[in-house]
Amino acid sequence: MLIRSVTQQESLDFLTRTALGRLACEHRGQPYIVPILFACDGNCMYAFSTLGKKIIYMRSNPKVCIEVEELVTRHDWITVVINGRFEELTDTVEYKDLRVYAHNLLRKNPLWWEPSYVKTVLEGAERPIEETTYFRIHIDQVSGHRGIPDSAASHRPLVKAHHRGWLQKLLGRQIHH
């Protein structure tokens, strides 16, 4: 396997054709990750959530990181990492058009609303239905990497010799002696 960086345009193209990622936010130095369903228009990632920890954290610090990946095999994959800023699409006149836009983008995925609306049973009791929030993440920075299987890479023997040699050296030096 080779690992190559992916251009910004390839990363954005990938984001517009996928829907599941993981969002990290933080509060007072404590990071937090959650899976997220989103729709991307090439500039922003739109999403929808009940009011929970991630919304509370992002209201307090809008800086987030989102990671999106597609694993075909362990040697054939793409992973894209976005640094972005949270903007809440509040239920106000000012945001009306943007909420409709977000909704239309998100509804292309028939299951986008499900994780927020299924019945959640916590410790034997149902969770009360909570306030819901639309938001978008402005994409400030995007980078991506792709794993390329040996069969598609041009320097196969070199790659294998290279990392195996390093592994042996490393383990020999650091572990067994």
Place this chain on the structure above:
Amino acid sequence: MLIRSVTQQESLDFLTRTALGRLACEHRGQPYIVPILFACDGNCMYAFSTLGKKIIYMRSNPKVCIEVEELVTRHDWITVVINGRFEELTDTVEYKDLRVYAHNLLRKNPLWWEPSYVKTVLEGAERPIEETTYFRIHIDQVSGHRGIPDSAASHRPLVKAHHRGWLQKLLGRQIHH
């Protein structure tokens, strides 16, 4: 689909039989996520990495969050979230036994070392081989949720009526009027 919380023991059992997660750390309020291969012994998660952004961030702030999931289908899944603390297993006498322990735990996954050692080509040039680091994450807090398909849930009609009703109400109120 129903969503249920998972006990601490179930979450830890899941972590000991899986190996791929996403780690979030932060630096000056900017979160960062990367995929991570780990081995868990029930108390700590052990991993191995070249020196990069995540190690630099975790040295500066050891608080991390790790998310691990298993998606069977969109309605049958488990996701576990860990709050933990980074501890570097430095190449010193003090950490010798722990490094051997980490190595033995990690080597059960035959590909654990690969992402750090394959040839990486960035902008046409090879990335230099960097310093390598073993570390562990102390599990301070763990929580998990499981999605249960309707066929396995006991209140199927109630669940469906419940979330569909709420979806219609929400969309009717917030989007179309």
